[in-house]
Amino acid sequence: MSAVVEIFTDGACRRNPGPGGWAALLRVGTSEKLISGAEPDTTNNRMELMAAIAGLEQLRKSSRVDLTTDSQYVRQGITQWIEGWRANGWRTSQKQPVKNQDLWQRLDSVVRQHQVSWHWVKGHSGHPENERVDQAANDAIDAMQSQ
Numbered sequence: 617m618s619a620v621v622e623i624f625t626d627g628a629c630r631r632n633p634g635p636g637g638w639a640a641l642l643r644v645g646t647s648e649k650l651i652s653g654a655e656p657d658t659t660n661n662r663m664e665l666m667a668a669i670a671g672l673e674q675l676r677k678s679s680r681v682d683l684t685t686d687s688q689y690v691r692q693g694i695t696q697w698i699e700g701w702r703a704n705g706w707r708t709s710q711k712q713p714v715k716n717q718d719l720w721q722r723l724d725s726v727v728r729q730h731q732v733s734w735h736w737v738k739g740h741s742g743h744p745e746n747e748r749v750d751q752a753a754n755d756a757i758d759a760m761q762s763q
Contacts, residue, residue: 619644623671623683624745625690627663628753635761636663639752640671641745649674652752654760663753664690665719672726681732686739686746690723695734698724 622643629636636659639652651670655663664687671683685691698720701707706714706721714720737743739750 618679620680620682621675622745623668623681624749625664625667625671625683625685625687626739626746626749626753627660627665627667627687628750628757629658629660629663630757633657633659635757636660637753637756637760638663638667638670639749639756640667640674641749641752642671642674643745650748650752652756654753654756656760659716661687661689662716662719665716665723667749667753668694669719669723669726672723672730672732675730679730681730682735683732684735684737684743684745686737686743686750688736691734691736693720694723694727 624641627636627638635656637652637654639650642649651674653670664685668683668685668690701714706717708714737746739746
């Protein structure tokens with residue numbers, strides 16, 4: 617089987633909601649690719665989801681993936697909550713519509729194409745790759761705002 621793809625993701629938002637950015641670092645062996653993007657009016661949770669989605673959407677074939685995020689919302693949502701949401705017609709256990717349903721469905725779809733192991737790391741704790749994607753997400757906001 618092919619090598620494991622490592623993906624490190626982060627989202628950022630200035631004011632919440634407000635301008636936001638996301639970034640993903642993909643690594644296979646010693647090869648790396650850093651991608652990022654930004655939106656003028658969004659939330660931190662949407663940017664965290666976009667980072668994971670964009671990272672996984674970069675993969676051209678079914679892969680084994682170790683995805684590391686500092687978002688418990690993303691990690692718990694995809695590993696614990698999503699099956700219930702799907703079964704309940706995209707409603708929470710309190711019968712409310714799932715927030716960010718569009719992105720959860722997109723993430724759900726792309727995750728099904730791969731074998732993903734989800735990992736959580738505390739944000740802003742000196743984890744080298746997490747610090748890199750945090751900086752890249754913030755740089756994406758700066759670049760968008762300077763246009």
